Structure formats: C-alpha cells, structure tokens
Amino acid sequence: MSACNFFVTCAKGTEGALRRELVALRIHGPRGATGGVSFAGTFMDGMKVCLHARVAMRVLLEVADFRASDAAGLYAGTRQVDWTDFVGRGMTIAVSATTQDNPNLRHSGFAALKVKDAIVDMLRERNGRRPDVNPTNPDVAIVLHLRGAEARLFIDLSGEPLHRRGYRVAMVEAPLKESLAAAVLSLGGVAIDQPFIDPMAGSGTLAIEHALAARGVAPGLRRRFGFERWATAEQRRIWETLVKAATNAIRPQAPCPILARDIDKEAIAAARRNAEAAAVLSDITFEVGDIATLTPRGPAGTLCANPPYGERLESASTGADVERLYASMGRMLDEMRGWRAVFLAGNPIFAKALRRKPTISHRLWNGPIEARLMVFEP
Ligand SMILES: C[S@@+](CC[C@H](N)C(=O)[O-])C[C@H]1O[C@@H](n2cnc3c(N)ncnc32)[C@H](O)[C@@H]1O
Known part of the structure; x- marks a missing residue:
C-alpha cells in the first residue's frame, strides 16, 4: 500500500491527546499543528483513525499541494489533479475552505468556489458530464487549506464530523462535543480501571465517553463514514476486517462503577437515553441530586465534570449564583477525600471560588470559547 499524507483535525488545545491516540494506533511520527495532527501512512491508517480516534474531528487525505498566490493559480493547481480518481460518475461534491494570510484570496467562500469550478471543469472535460454540488450531504467532500500561497487540497474521509458518534438522541443545554469530552478524559489522565463520577452530568457525555473507553468500544462503530461511498473494493474489504476486529475487542462490561449525577431530572433522563443508544446503559448508574449532597461511596476514583460556565446558570434549578455553586463544589471536594x-471550566473565577490550586491547568477551546482543563489531586 502506498503512503498518503493525512491531516487529522481536532479542537484547539487537544492536539497532544490526539497525537497520543495516533501513536497508540501505531501510526508513525504524527506531527502536531494548531487544530490538528499530520502523519504519513496508508489508506488503512486513515480508516483506523476514523474508527478508533476519540479526540479527532475529521480525517483529511491530502491529494495536492501547490502554490497559489491568486485565484488563477488556485484554479490552475486544482485542475492539475486527476479528480476521476476520487469522484466517480454520478457522484456529488462539496468544497469547503479555510484561508489565511493570502491577500488575493481572503474570502474562504470565494476560494472554495474557485476550487469547485476547477474540479467541475476538469470532470466535465474528462467524463462529458459535470458533477452536481450537494453542500449538505456530498458523496465526496473536498477541503482546501490555504496558508499564504501554500494550497493543500484534501478529501475528507469522515463524512459527518467524527464527534457525531451516533448516540446523542437526547439533548440538554450546553452539551459537550463527544470528541472534547474524550479529550478531557485523556488530558486529565482519567484511568479506565478506577471508579468514575460525573456529578454534573447533563446529557451524560463524559460518563458515556468514559464507559465507551472502559469497555474498549471503538467510537466509530455506530456510524457511517464519507469514504464508504467511494472506497475501492479492496479498501472496503480492509474496512470490514477493521470493523470485525474492533467489534471482537469490546469488553463485556466496564471494570469499575460509573455514576452520572445531575440536579436536573430532565438531564438525567436525557443521559439515560443517550447511554442506551451508546449501548453502555448497564455500565452507568444514574442519580438525580445536588452536588452539595454528594458523599463518598466505595473506593476513591476520579470526579470529572464540566460545570456551568455562568452565563446559563439562571436556568439551573439551584437558582444560586455561579460563585456559590463553585464554592459548593469546593466543599464537595473536601467530603470526597482521596x-x-x-x-473543564470556562469561567476564570473557577479555581479561586473552589479555594484550590490545580496541579494541571491546560488551555483548550470549546468551539469559540476558551476553557481550562484543571486537575486537582487529592
Ligand atoms: C455545562 S452542563 C454539563 C453538560 C454535560 N457535560 C453534557 O455534555 O451534557 C452543567 C450541568 O450542571 C448541572 N448543575 C448545575 N447546578 C448543579 C448542582 N448544584 N448540582 C448538580 N448539578 C448541577 C446542570 O443541570 C447542567 O446539566
């Protein structure tokens, strides 16, 4: 199998966790960049990342790398690629772009349009027929990264972004993306063989992601991927082998208790439904309760939560202000000795209100919101 270049995207600040995952998948030499990690590997490696990476958002396969200082250069470079290798007859396409530091191509929408025109013209010349554009559900999603005059074109293997595992059937306010929850668990060093409590579980993302990891369930097992629409027969055969091996690797149950708790009974009902959809319902205990009433049970483990950031707190049934809530979390930590x-806190007053110094304070981005992952040792 020949080597391909990949760029795997992730939330800013979670690149280290993604790099570790790729190394665990035996991918050689992953190199970090802001918002993603690149590596050289086989197409099978790309499929492995789709199936197994918990922190990744998209897996992009590089198809061209050229210089484009303006629209004409971008069009010409894109037309050089043999798109018949990727876009079969009757397939739909979509092009998205990010642009940076290119004075002639400032607008990503315009750059994407130029790339689309070049692909459509090239395919019409070769096939006698232009492909249709389907912006929301294309067969082949093409991505342009333009930085200065360096243009890189990719095909997206993922289809829907990888955080959509397929288990989120019930929503609450401010749910964490599944991939960000996985990054919190990884960067926070949460052990899968110790008890786990999320005392502010909301729709249950952290507890469910922890249960999936503890059971060894590959996060991509319950969803489809973009590459399934255009992979070759040989690639499909390899994909089936990967899926079979991942299915056989699932452990029958999580090794330690997992508790998802929240003051809001609607949130707990949603968490339960999501856990059922993720097939980890039997691994998690659900409870309605205020963080102030949490007391130790069984051997010590990890408490992991994404407390309200403040702006939406009025809707929480406590009615307390954010500082009082954080102070109450501090008292809960006193109780939960060991x-x-x-x-994952978004509010700068968090550590102070908790009256504790974190041993780790790591900056990451929850979408556009800057947040801090904080670890407090017992
Ligand atoms: C940002 S949300 C958590 C979202 C969750 N990580 C998810 O992915 O859905 C914060 C949660 O804290 C809960 N909460 C607020 N005050 C609480 C309290 N005093 N005790 C327990 N839970 C509380 C809210 O009901 C809300 O579900």
Missing part, C-alpha cells in the same frame, strides 16, 4: 478531580 478522589482526584478533573474539571
């Missing part, structure tokens, strides 16, 4: 705590 437990490590891993929190």
Whole structure:
C-alpha cells in the first residue's frame, strides 16, 4: 500500500491527546499543528483513525499541494489533479475552505468556489458530464487549506464530523462535543480501571465517553463514514476486517462503577437515553441530586465534570449564583477525600471560588470559547 499524507483535525488545545491516540494506533511520527495532527501512512491508517480516534474531528487525505498566490493559480493547481480518481460518475461534491494570510484570496467562500469550478471543469472535460454540488450531504467532500500561497487540497474521509458518534438522541443545554469530552478524559489522565463520577452530568457525555473507553468500544462503530461511498473494493474489504476486529475487542462490561449525577431530572433522563443508544446503559448508574449532597461511596476514583460556565446558570434549578455553586463544589471536594478531580471550566473565577490550586491547568477551546482543563489531586 502506498503512503498518503493525512491531516487529522481536532479542537484547539487537544492536539497532544490526539497525537497520543495516533501513536497508540501505531501510526508513525504524527506531527502536531494548531487544530490538528499530520502523519504519513496508508489508506488503512486513515480508516483506523476514523474508527478508533476519540479526540479527532475529521480525517483529511491530502491529494495536492501547490502554490497559489491568486485565484488563477488556485484554479490552475486544482485542475492539475486527476479528480476521476476520487469522484466517480454520478457522484456529488462539496468544497469547503479555510484561508489565511493570502491577500488575493481572503474570502474562504470565494476560494472554495474557485476550487469547485476547477474540479467541475476538469470532470466535465474528462467524463462529458459535470458533477452536481450537494453542500449538505456530498458523496465526496473536498477541503482546501490555504496558508499564504501554500494550497493543500484534501478529501475528507469522515463524512459527518467524527464527534457525531451516533448516540446523542437526547439533548440538554450546553452539551459537550463527544470528541472534547474524550479529550478531557485523556488530558486529565482519567484511568479506565478506577471508579468514575460525573456529578454534573447533563446529557451524560463524559460518563458515556468514559464507559465507551472502559469497555474498549471503538467510537466509530455506530456510524457511517464519507469514504464508504467511494472506497475501492479492496479498501472496503480492509474496512470490514477493521470493523470485525474492533467489534471482537469490546469488553463485556466496564471494570469499575460509573455514576452520572445531575440536579436536573430532565438531564438525567436525557443521559439515560443517550447511554442506551451508546449501548453502555448497564455500565452507568444514574442519580438525580445536588452536588452539595454528594458523599463518598466505595473506593476513591476520579470526579470529572464540566460545570456551568455562568452565563446559563439562571436556568439551573439551584437558582444560586455561579460563585456559590463553585464554592459548593469546593466543599464537595473536601467530603470526597482521596478522589482526584478533573474539571473543564470556562469561567476564570473557577479555581479561586473552589479555594484550590490545580496541579494541571491546560488551555483548550470549546468551539469559540476558551476553557481550562484543571486537575486537582487529592
Ligand atoms: C455545562 S452542563 C454539563 C453538560 C454535560 N457535560 C453534557 O455534555 O451534557 C452543567 C450541568 O450542571 C448541572 N448543575 C448545575 N447546578 C448543579 C448542582 N448544584 N448540582 C448538580 N448539578 C448541577 C446542570 O443541570 C447542567 O446539566
């Protein structure tokens, strides 16, 4: 199998966790960049990342790398690629772009349009027929990254972004993306063989992601991928082997208790439904309760939560202000002697209100919101 270049995207600040995952998948030499990690590997490696990476958002296969200082250069470079290798007859396409530091191509929408025109013209010349554009559900999604005059074109293997595992059937306010929850668990060093409590579980993302990891369930097993629409027969055969091996690797149950708790009974109902859809319902205990009433049970493990950031707190049924809530979390930590705590906090007053110094404070981005992953050792 020949070597291909990949760029795997992730939330800013979670690149280290993604790099570790790729190394665990035996991918050689992953190199970090902001918002993603690149590596050289086989197409099978790309499929493995789609199936197994918990922190990744998209897996992009590089198809061209050229210089384009303006629209004409971008059009010409894109037309050089043999798109018949990727876009079969009757297939639909979509093009998206990010642009940076290119004075002639400032607008990503315009750059994407130029790339689309070049692909359509090239395919019409070769096939006698232009492909249709389907912006929301294309067969082949093409991505342009333009940085200065360096243009890189990719095919997206993922289809829907990888955080959509397929288990989120019930929503609450401000749910964490599944891939960000996985990054919190990884960067926070949450052990899969120790008890786990999310005392502010919302729709249950952290507890479900922890249960999936503890059971060894590959996050991509319950969904489809973009490459399934255009992979060759040989690639499909390899994909089936990967899926079979991943299915056989699932452990029958999580090794330690997992508790998802929240003050809001609607949130707990949603968490339960999501856990059922993820097939980890039997691994998680659900409870309605205020963080102030949490007391230790069984051996110590990890507390992990994404407390309200503040702006939406009025809707929480406590009615308390954010500072009082954080102070109450501090008292809960006093009670839970021996437990490590891993929190994803968006509010700068968090650690101060908790009256504790974190041993790790790591900056990452929850979409556009800057947040801090904080670890408090017992
Ligand atoms: C940002 S949300 C958590 C979202 C969750 N990580 C998810 O992915 O859906 C914060 C949660 O804290 C809960 N909460 C607020 N005050 C609480 C309290 N005093 N005790 C327990 N839970 C509380 C809210 O009901 C809400 O579900």
